Amino acid sequence: MGGCFSSNQEANDAKQLPTNWEKGSYPHHPSILISDEFKFGDNLDHKGITFTKDGETAHGVVQFTFRELATATKNFCIESFMGEDDFGCVYKGRLERSGQVVSVQHRHRICDQGIIEFFKEVMKLSLFHHANLVNLIGYCTYGDHLLLVHKFVPLGSLKDHLHDLLPDQKPLDWNTRMKIAVGVAKGLEYLHKTSNPSVVYRDLKPSNILLDEGYQPKLSNFKLGKHTPFDNLTSCPSFRVDGTYTHCAPEGPIIFDSDVYSFGLIFLELITGRKVIDYTRPYEEQCLVYWARPLLKDRKKYAEMADPLLEGRYPPKRLKEALVVAAMCIQEGIAARPDISSVVAALTYIASSTYDPNA
Numbered sequence: 001m002g003g004c005f006s007s008n009q010e011a012n013d014a015k016q017l018p019t020n021w022e023k024g025s026y027p028h029h030p031s032i033l034i035s036d037e038f039k040f041g042d043n044l045d046h047k048g049i050t051f052t053k054d055g056e057t058a059h060g061v062v063q064f065t066f067r068e069l070a071t072a073t074k075n076f077c078i079e080s081f082m083g084e085d086d087f088g089c090v091y092k093g094r095l096e097r098s099g100q101v102v103s104v105q106h107r108h109r110i111c112d113q114g115i116i117e118f119f120k121e122v123m124k125l126s127l128f129h130h131a132n133l134v135n136l137i138g139y140c141t142y143g144d145h146l147l148l149v150h151k152f153v154p155l156g157s158l159k160d161h162l163h164d165l166l167p168d169q170k171p172l173d174w175n176t177r178m179k180i181a182v183g184v185a186k187g188l189e190y191l192h193k194t195s196n197p198s199v200v201y202r203d204l205k206p207s208n209i210l211l212d213e214g215y216q217p218k219l220s221n222f223k224l225g226k227h228t229p230f231d232n233l234t235s236c237p238s239f240r241v242d243g244t245y246t247h248c249a250p251e252g253p254i255i256f257d258s259d260v261y262s263f264g265l266i267f268l269e270l271i272t273g274r275k276v277i278d279y280t281r282p283y284e285e286q287c288l289v290y291w292a293r294p295l296l297k298d299r300k301k302y303a304e305m306a307d308p309l310l311e312g313r314y315p316p317k318r319l320k321e322a323l324v325v326a327a328m329c330i331q332e333g334i335a336a337r338p339d340i341s342s343v344v345a346a347l348t349y350i351a352s353s354t355y356d357p358n359a
Helices: 011-016 068-074 113-127 158-162 173-194 254-273 288-295 299-304 316-330 340-352
Strands: 081-084 088-096 101-107 136-142 145-151 209-212 214-217
Touching: 011 145, 068 088, 068 101, 068 136, 068 209, 088 136, 088 145, 088 158, 101 288, 113 136, 158 209, 173 209, 173 214, 173 254, 173 316, 254 288, 254 340, 288 299, 288 316, 316 340
Parallel strands: none
Antiparallel strands: 081 088, 088 101, 101 145, 136 145, 209 214
């Protein structure tokens, strides 16, 4: 956690902001979806902005002052620290003027992101609005500090509920797993088919899937450097395990079909409860794909693939259908994989038959 905010400098900054910062002297990027009609005075009430129930504004995203975010996070104290992601340190906070609970991401200085690039990212993020995405609320720039503000997602990540269960925590049941799978697929479908520009997500993994109330999944941590399948990507952003990009397709994260492959791995994790790479298992079972592919060729063995924590509480027919979808998604050949809309249709059908363990 050291290095997220060094010593007490930033806490002091929050108390000693220069007057010209509060007066809105930092220029707005012309592409940002924010009205020019308001300025930030000493009262910090953001005149001209109206918060909706979901924390969005009629003008797009909100430009917060550093003081507001320092106050919201109690000067970025250890009690507010939620963790560290690919971009920086994340803090939980409560906005003083609205009472809304938010997550505040403070970008690492080592990411070497310039102010113009940051504003471009804010502009792009402000364009995405979907029930299965973590939508942007606002941002802040202060000196070399770059911060993004998102709605707080209270239930943690899919990784927490699938691979890092606490001793007193119940495992996800079948219906919830299928609900999560449908939501993740719909989020990808929005990015692939509806958003403008369309986006190759490129980094689908359990820690980037956050769970809202009712286990509504939301995709987070967009990699917005590239948008179309024709961009020349040379590396996979997903985390590495001994040199292996665990959730990447064989061809790399370069096209929409690569996201479908990554989704297939996530779906297999939901069904089996296994990690994509798990060195605690016997050698032949350490890689989920290599373990699963032989079993997927024999439907008589499908029951062996179900997560033992489900304790048999799942509909056998729907399990088979789900594994067929997963098998199609993780085909090595790009042309053999379904597009994400076909995946959404199949999963919506599977999830429509809820399982009643007492029936």
